[in-house]
Amino acid sequence: KQEVTQIPAALSVPEGENLVLNCSFTDSAIYNLQWFRQDPGKGLTSLLLIQSSQREQTSGRLNASLDKSSGRSTLYIAASQPGDSATYLCAVPTGNQFYFGTGTSLTVIP
Amino acid sequence: DAGVIQSPRHEVTEMGQEVTLRCKPISGHNSLFWYRQTMMRGLELLIYFNNNVPIDDSGMPEDRFSAKMPNASFSTLKIQPSEPRDSAVYFCASSRDGNNEQFFGPGTRLTVL
Numbered sequence: 479k480q481e482v483t484q485i486p487a488a489l490s491v492p493e494g495e496n497l498v499l500n501c502s503f504t505d506s507a508i509y510n511l512q513w514f515r516q517d518p519g520k521g522l523t524s525l526l527l528i529q530s531s532q533r534e535q536t537s538g539r540l541n542a543s544l545d546k547s548s549g550r551s552t553l554y555i556a557a558s559q560p561g562d563s564a565t566y567l568c569a570v571p572t573g574n575q576f577y578f579g580t581g582t583s584l585t586v587i588p
Numbered sequence: 589d590a591g592v593i594q595s596p597r598h599e600v601t602e603m604g605q606e607v608t609l610r611c612k613p614i615s616g617h618n619s620l621f622w623y624r625q626t627m628m629r630g631l632e633l634l635i636y637f638n639n640n641v642p643i644d645d646s647g648m649p650e651d652r653f654s655a656k657m658p659n660a661s662f663s664t665l666k667i668q669p670s671e672p673r674d675s676a677v678y679f680c681a682s683s684r685d686g687n688n689e690q691f692f693g694p695g696t697r698l699t700v701l
Contacts, residue, residue: 509687521679522692567631571687574644576621578631 480505480572484579491558492587499553499582501568506546508570513542513553515564516581522567526553558586592693594680600699606668609696612661613682621690622655622665623679631679637663638685670700 481504491497501511510529514522526535526542528551534543541554551568565581593612601607613620622634635645640657648655652671657663667674677697681690 512689514692521694522681524689524691527689569631569690574636575646576633576636576690580630 480508480570480575480577482568482570482577482579484566484568484582486582487580488583488585490585490587493558493560495558495586496554496556497558497584499555499566499584501551501553501579503549503551503570503577505572506549508546508572510571511542511544511551512569513540513551514567514569516567517564525566555584558584560586560588562586592680592682592691594678594693594696596696597694598697598699600701601670602701603671604669605700606666607670607674607698607700609665609678609680609698611663611665611680611693613663613680614691615661617682617684617691618660619683619685619688620657620663621681621683622663623681624676625679625695626676634665667698670698672700674698675700 483502485500510527512527513525516522526537528535528542528544539556544551563586565583567578567581569578595610618639620637623631625631634647635655636643637657655665677695679692679695681692683690
């Protein structure tokens, strides 16, 4: 069974700082990896999807990388803003199942 | 596009009652997913449909849970009878194909007293 781990569980940074969120998975037979953000009491918003054949994807201040062989992905957020405060989750489809990490709760302090 | 639509947004019911959650996927998406989110267990996939056919329901916790997708624009998740431990937020998501980018609905917060 695929296991997805996100470290750290919580992170607090001052506004303007660059930061990295980590996602690791045990089974490298994935189709892709998707990063989401979830605001309190809300649904999940898709941020980036990286196909298994890709190494990275960029959207605005976000950059996600994927290293299948080592079972790792990182989400880099540049010049963080208070509006980035949310829980960030990664997800990997494996077989017919979709496995989510437990998330990293990010707080950006003004 | 209105995105994935779920109803109701909140449901409070008493133990033993039947609960039906509804989902309308994004038009043109042929895959639909039902998830449950709790503090203890995080996000869990309950069932996954592709072209209205259930592909994997191994995440459905018990026979009390059932899901249907009678057509490409509508799905239901039913719990009968409901129990307090079913209290959670239930999300529906859709994608163009099973392994493509998923888009989530706002969720239904279920409380079983």
